[in-house]
Amino acid sequence: MNYTVSIIGRSNVGKSTLFNRIIGVKKSITHKYSGITRDRVCGYLKWNEIKFLFLDTGGFNISNNDIIQIEINKQIIQSINESDIILLLIDITTGLLNEDIELSNIIRKYNKPIFLVINKIDHKISSFDTDFYSLGFNNYYYVSAVNGIGIVELLDKISIILTKNNENEFEKNKKKLNDLKIIPKLSIVGRPNVGKSTLINSLMKKSIHIVTSIPGTTRDNLSIICNKTNEYKCILIDTPGMRKKSKVKEIEFYSITRTLKSIESSDVCLLIIDAYFGWEKQDMNIFNLIKNNYKGIVIIVNKWDLFYNNKNESLIKKKYEIFIKKKVYPIDSPILFISAKNKYNVHKIIPLSFKIKEKSTIRLKTNILNKIMLPIIKNNPPLSYKNKLITIKYCTQLPSNIPKFVFFSNFPQYIKKSYVRFIENKIRYHFNFKGIPIKIFFRKK
Numbered sequence: 001m002n003y004t005v006s007i008i009g010r011s012n013v014g015k016s017t018l019f020n021r022i023i024g025v026k027k028s029i030t031h032k033y034s035g036i037t038r039d040r041v042c043g044y045l046k047w048n049e050i051k052f053l054f055l056d057t058g059g060f061n062i063s064n065n066d067i068i069q070i071e072i073n074k075q076i077i078q079s080i081n082e083s084d085i086i087l088l089l090i091d092i093t094t095g096l097l098n099e100d101i102e103l104s105n106i107i108r109k110y111n112k113p114i115f116l117v118i119n120k121i122d123h124k125i126s127s128f129d130t131d132f133y134s135l136g137f138n139n140y141y142y143v144s145a146v147n148g149i150g151i152v153e154l155l156d157k158i159s160i161i162l163t164k165n166n167e168n169e170f171e172k173n174k175k176k177l178n179d180l181k182i183i184p185k186l187s188i189v190g191r192p193n194v195g196k197s198t199l200i201n202s203l204m205k206k207s208i209h210i211v212t213s214i215p216g217t218t219r220d221n222l223s224i225i226c227n228k229t230n231e232y233k234c235i236l237i238d239t240p241g242m243r244k245k246s247k248v249k250e251i252e253f254y255s256i257t258r259t260l261k262s263i264e265s266s267d268v269c270l271l272i273i274d275a276y277f278g279w280e281k282q283d284m285n286i287f288n289l290i291k292n293n294y295k296g297i298v299i300i301v302n303k304w305d306l307f308y309n310n311k312n313e314s315l316i317k318k319k320y321e322i323f324i325k326k327k328v329y330p331i332d333s334p335i336l337f338i339s340a341k342n343k344y345n346v347h348k349i350i351p352l353s354f355k356i357k358e359k360s361t362i363r364l365k366t367n368i369l370n371k372i373m374l375p376i377i378k379n380n381p382p383l384s385y386k387n388k389l390i391t392i393k394y395c396t397q398l399p400s401n402i403p404k405f406v407f408f409s410n411f412p413q414y415i416k417k418s419y420v421r422f423i424e425n426k427i428r429y430h431f432n433f434k435g436i437p438i439k440i441f442f443r444k445k
Helices: 015-023 067-082 097-109 130-135 151-163 175-179 196-205 249-264 281-292 315-327 344-362 366-379 418-430
Strands: 005-010 039-048 051-054 085-091 114-119 139-142 187-191 222-226 234-238 268-274 296-302 335-337 391-398 405-407 439-444
Touching: 005 015, 005 067, 005 249, 015 039, 015 051, 015 085, 015 151, 039 187, 051 151, 067 097, 067 139, 085 097, 085 151, 097 114, 097 130, 114 130, 114 151, 114 268, 130 249, 139 151, 175 187, 187 196, 187 281, 196 268, 196 296, 196 315, 196 335, 196 344, 249 344, 268 281, 268 344, 281 315, 296 315, 296 344, 335 344, 366 391, 366 418, 418 439
Parallel strands: 005 051, 005 085, 085 114, 114 139, 187 234, 187 268, 268 296, 296 335, 405 439
Antiparallel strands: 039 051, 222 234, 391 405
């Protein structure tokens, strides 16, 4: 069992800094500007033999009625509902504000253990403000999220409260926690506002992430376990939209860095494109980024509801497929047309992703690989170089988490890139590595 602990508070009190300090990884974006965190960001911590799931939330603001703030407040309430313990974070440098009082009155109604955590004591360590006691909470701690002061004591107290009647819960669920390390990771990537967060919500059949029509709403990588069936248990990762470098602002830089890390750690990437705008240059850039990291790729054309009632829908779809396949050749990634908003074809995404994942783990027997490839090479040998006849005698697949093949030649240094592409195409044709980047090596024999 994971005990869930939510970190909540108004904007710019240090929630993301505290979250990063607790889990030991810079997962949430921190910045001098307020309002950076919007969706809930989660991270795991094992402390005193207990497994915690910590939730970092956006800044609470009851008086701000813009569309994003309304959604942030909804996410905060959802976090409170799902939590075993709540950390109410307050900034000692600004003192007690109306938002702190309003938020404390809200969380009191949920009858959950509440820790009042007074942050930034490194700025005012000699004169603690007694106004905080007026909130009436029994558990209160002074910390510095930046310097780590008071964090150990806070975590010890949380673990003591939770272990009074549940001392063996961690061991009982240890196997389930270890299973999370081996289940597939699917990253949802694409340009801003193509429907990545909407797709996550549709797959999970509930509102997990904030969705608005404003590009750049998502700023962090947001992971969630999808366990609708035992057959297709996976981790879904929603990522911020990736724009052209020339259009990236300072805050977006941190978001894109996290997206790159998400691609690197994923098994399969779901590249979402907007059906209205079609395949654009930035889609190609993101595709190449995934390909260069040798990850499985599924291309998803979202917002297909725009063409439901079009009498030429099948023709439009065919043209889409032909155009995209030319762009991504020779990978030949599967293309799925969906509407995340209306849940059209959404149920096909995870099973298709698992097929791509399985293909990436295919291990071809050496004798079968040679039986197929050597006659092809004999009939289509590499071009000679300066009267030197180039021969290839043997090939095998290397042990790796991506498909890698090595071909042994007398002059591997003279084999041209065009011939490498020829070999790759033949392997794809005969062994069906659809949607999987593969790597070809030539070595001296």
